[in-house]
Amino acid sequence: MTDEKIVELVRGGDKEKYSEIVERYEKKMFYYIKRMINQADEEVEDLVQEVLVAAYENLAGFDTKKKFSSWIYRIAHNKAIDYFKKKKTIIDVDIGENEEYWMNGGKLPEDIEIDRQEGEELRKAVNSLEIKYREVIWLYYFEDKNYDEISDILRIPTSNVGVLLFRAKEKLKKRYEKNK
Amino acid sequence: MKKINKEIMEKIRKDEVKMKPKWWFEGIRWGLEMGNWIIVLAASVFLAVGIFWIELIRPIKALDYGRLGLELILESLPHVSLGITVFLLIAGAVIYKNKGENYKKSVKRIWITVFLTVVLAAIFLTIFRKVFEPEILLRII
Numbered sequence: 601m602t603d604e605k606i607v608e609l610v611r612g613g614d615k616e617k618y619s620e621i622v623e624r625y626e627k628k629m630f631y632y633i634k635r636m637i638n639q640a641d642e643e644v645e646d647l648v649q650e651v652l653v654a655a656y657e658n659l660a661g662f663d664t665k666k667k668f669s670s671w672i673y674r675i676a677h678n679k680a681i682d683y684f685k686k687k688k689t690i691i692d693v694d695i696g697e698n699e700e701y702w703m704n705g706g707k708l709p710e711d712i713e714i715d716r717q718e719g720e721e722l723r724k725a726v727n728s729l730e731i732k733y734r735e736v737i738w739l740y741y742f743e744d745k746n747y748d749e750i751s752d753i754l755r756i757p758t759s760n761v762g763v764l765l766f767r768a769k770e771k772l773k774k775r776y777e778k779n780k
Numbered sequence: 781m782k783k784i785n786k787e788i789m790e791k792i793r794k795d796e797v798k799m800k801p802k803w804w805f806e807g808i809r810w811g812l813e814m815g816n817w818i819i820v821l822a823a824s825v826f827l828a829v830g831i832f833w834i835e836l837i838r839p840i841k842a843l844d845y846g847r848l849g850l851e852l853i854l855e856s857l858p859h860v861s862l863g864i865t866v867f868l869l870i871a872g873a874v875i876y877k878n879k880g881e882n883y884k885k886s887v888k889r890i891w892i893t894v895f896l897t898v899v900l901a902a903i904f905l906t907i908f909r910k911v912f913e914p915e916i917l918l919r920i921i
Contacts, residue, residue, distance in 0.1 A: 611799070618789070619789050622784065652784070657800055658800060661802075755883040
C-alpha cells in the first residue's frame, strides 16, 4: 500500500494505520536528522518523534496527489533547521550503526570511490560542509531523491537544486581529497 | 526505534495528539490568496497615483524649464505612494512565492509576474478612471 493511500485511510478515521507510516519513516528520519544536526542519538530520536507527531497533526493539509515522502522530509528539514538555529554546537559522532548508510552510498559521484576504509574520510568531508550543501548531498546521493523531490523538500526552484548540488560536489571533492 | 512508534501511537490513541481540521489549511490557503490579491490591488492603486502624477506634472516637459522644472518635479513627487508601492511589491512577491508550488519558480519569474500584474492593474485603473469618471460625476450631480 502506498504512503498516500495510508494517509487517506488515517484521515478517514483509521488512526492505527499511522503506525505503518511511523515504521516506514522512523529510520529514514533518524539518519536524515542525524546528518543535519550532528547530535547524539537521544536528541535525534526526540526530534524524530517531533517530526512524526507534527506529520500526524498536519495530515489533513497534505495533498495526496503529491509525494508523501517529500512532504515528511520537508517537516524534518524544518524541525532540524529550528533545532540547528537554537543550538549551534556540532558534535562529531561515530559512524556506529550508521555505517551501512555510508557504505551503501547509492549514486555517489564516480570520481569519489568508496570502500570501507574510505568511509570515514567521506563522512568527515560531508560533515564539514555547510548545512545547505550537506543536506542536498545527503538527499541526492543517500536518500535517492531526484531534483523535483529535493525542490519540494527544500522549497527552492528546481534549477537551484542543480546549482546547489554542483557546488556541494565541488566542495565535497576538495575536502575529501584534502582529508585523504 | 520501536519505542518511538509505541509512544506516538499511545499519544494518538489518547488524543494527546490531534489532527488539525481540513478547514484550518483551507483557511490558510485562502488567506494567502486573498492577502496576495489585496496587496496587488493596493500596490496598483498606489502605482496609479504615480501614473496620475506623471499625467499631471508631465516631468519630461517640466525638465525643459531647467532648475525650476526639476524643483517642481521633486516637490510634487508622490514619495509616499511610490514608497508604499515598492513595499507592497516586495510583500506581494514574498506571499506569491509561498503560495502553492510557486517556490519552484525562479526569483526572476516571480518578480516579473508580480510586477507585471501590478503594472497592468494600475494601467487598467487609470483607464477606468478616465473612461468612467465623467459618468460617475454626472450620477453624483
